[in-house]
Amino acid sequence: MSTGALRLPLSFDPTASAYKDWLHVNVLDHGSGIVGLVNVSLHGDPADPRSRAVGTALLHVPGDGWFGNVEAVGFDEARIDRTSIALEHVAVAVEADRVLASASLPDDDLQLDLSATFAGPTVMADQALPLGDGWIAWSGVSRLRPQGTVRVGSAVLDLVTASAYHDHNWGRWHWGDDFGWEWGCFLPPDPAPAFVLSRVTDRLHVLDDRPLFVAFAGTRRRRFVGAGLKLSWSGLLEAEPRRVPGAVAALHADRSSLRLPAKLTIDAGDGIDCVRVEFEARAVAQLLASDPSQPGCGFIHELVGEFEYASRLEGEEASGTGLGVVEYVD
């Protein structure tokens, strides 16, 4: 059960300049409230020296803020294998039923070593979804059982009681095109249900295309789509963003004052099963993604926070709280 095989374009692929590939891990420590992400990604035609491999490791510590950073190098400076991307400071690898992630960013007070075993079913988009003038596809694992340690700021954590999530995205798009997406993972402490949201939109987040919300309870999964799924954003997030990489942030100073919603309510139901999730963001990081082959920039907002949920799945009722990460991209 591997979700990680990279989809590098063939040499004669006319859309290779729009190539993207992304291995993504979220870590959510319920005891400390520390939430964050580790991901590695490829942007552009592998044959183009302008194309970039990017590694990101950012963790938010309640009360202390964000730690970590982004590194970007050429493809030839990264080690790219069938299911792994390793940069000097950040690496993610998918091996059979586990994900390995590491980040070594001493200047940014972050050191992470993670090995996380799949503990839930995979979820996969049925087919490639339109994204601007291109497309995106993805697969993910809703819950992983992590092992490892993280040193972030002055805190040192054993991750054995934390939760983790993994997905792999790939496709063809250019940053700056008219698209956006809303995605989120919501994890209470194991063994409670886990929830994943995925919705592709236009840049204004007005038009959407086939939103999907999946609830995972043990080895079972329940998908909610169409009229059975309602998303409501509200409030205004007042947190100050951590914006990386700094050079691109300097170019887009106009995007330093964010107007992002603070709360997301998800109501999903089909007459038999139902889920309600109320997520409230406490912090945000803005990842600025410049396209390597043409002018244009995407703004990936990583909102981290807490959520409450109530669910009835196959007759079993549950409720509780957990930690979540929501991406709001434009």
Added chain:
Amino acid sequence: MRKAVGGRRARIRLDAEAVDVGFDLDERLRVEEPGGEVDGEGATDRNTVLDMLDGYIEVTDAILEGRLAVSGETEDVARMFVALEILLDGSTRIPPLQQLARDFRDDPCRPARGAPKRRSRATAWHPIGDDPAERSVLVRHDLLP
């Protein structure tokens, strides 16, 4: 960039180093020892550059906190910022510029990177023209009416 800066020359200071930059009549970039009159001047230090590259401080914060100083006539300063913007925009698609940033960071002849210094000012909303940080800069440069 040549069109934006025309025949202007600027002096760039980084810590104790300084160079004059400008385009020649044949439109080639010239980097020279400082000397004579220049149209504008920018000054900062190594840690501030790295803090900006690492996203710990924004250009606006650096100016307001006195970590980046730019001087000259209004139009000359505006053109310096246009040149900087072109450079930043190109840096995402020009690998040699990215290598230059890495060489600067890893330069063994320069001091090791200090601990990142985050912005110190609060970012609460203020009415236009009534930001205490902006007022402080204007006072520092004796620019208040």
